[in-house]
Amino acid sequence: MNDASAAREGATQARTVVEPAGLRRRLAGMLYESLLLMGVLAVLFLVPWLIVGIVFEWAPPGGLAMVHLFAALGLYFIWYWRRNGQTLAMQTWRLCLVDAQTGKPPTLNQCLLRYMLAWPSVLLCGIGLLWALVDRDRQFLHDRLARTCIVLLPGKAGMPK
Numbered sequence: 001m002n003d004a005s006a007a008r009e010g011a012t013q014a015r016t017v018v019e020p021a022g023l024r025r026r027l028a029g030m031l032y033e034s035l036l037l038m039g040v041l042a043v044l045f046l047v048p049w050l051i052v053g054i055v056f057e058w059a060p061p062g063g064l065a066m067v068h069l070f071a072a073l074g075l076y077f078i079w080y081w082r083r084n085g086q087t088l089a090m091q092t093w094r095l096c097l098v099d100a101q102t103g104k105p106p107t108l109n110q111c112l113l114r115y116m117l118a119w120p121s122v123l124l125c126g127i128g129l130l131w132a133l134v135d136r137d138r139q140f141l142h143d144r145l146a147r148t149c150i151v152l153l154p155g156k157a158g159m160p161k
Contacts, residue, residue, distance in 0.1 A: 021095050021152040023138050027129075033089035037073070044072040074115050081111045090150075100139075100149040110146050117142035 021029075045068060053059055060068075080087040085096040085105050097114075099106050106114070121128020121142040128141035135144060143149060 019152050020137060020139075021093075021150045023132050025093055025152065026095065026132075026140070026150055029089050029093040029095050032092065033087060036087075036089050037076075040076055041069070041072070044076075045069055070119075077115050078108070078111045081106060081114070082108060094153040094155055095150050096153050097148055098151055100143070100147045103151075106146075106148050110148055114142055114146035114148050117145050 045065075049060060049065065049068075077087060080090075081097050082105070085098060090096065097106055097111075098104060099110065118128070118140075121131075121140060131141035131144070132138045135141075137149075139149060
């Protein structure tokens with residue numbers, strides 16, 4: 001291999017190097033995700049329950065509605081994380097979920113664990129998000145426990161970092 005091809009290969013590898021995503025970018029991605037989820041929830045949650053309520057004149061008990069919400073969001077997140085490590089919002093923000101040790105896509109078990117842990121992480125006054133302020137790698141608590149990491153993917157030439 002000559003020097004020119006070695007340099008090209010090194011430059012290609014340098015462009016594909018990923019780094020852990022910053023806290024502000026991850027929080028902005030979460031905010032954007034919540035806006036996108038309003039549409040997802042309208043289709044997967046609100047519309048079916050409205051149809052059931054109108055057609056059968058029946059309102060589901062609160063517990064059943066919460067189970068449906070939990071399952072619908074779980075399917076959304078886990079499917080996208082397993083498919084390519086990115087939800088719709090993560091694609092926009094160039095964020096990707098990977099196994100923290102190998103850098104490869106997370107396993108199904110990691111995705112399930114991350115999803116289950118994210119609920120208390122966010123709902124208990126955001127304690128799992130605040131954890132990132134004291135974590136040595138600035139990881140959220142649910143990422144640390146699931147052994148996953150959100151990385152920043154390289155952008156196209158001319159795109160802001």
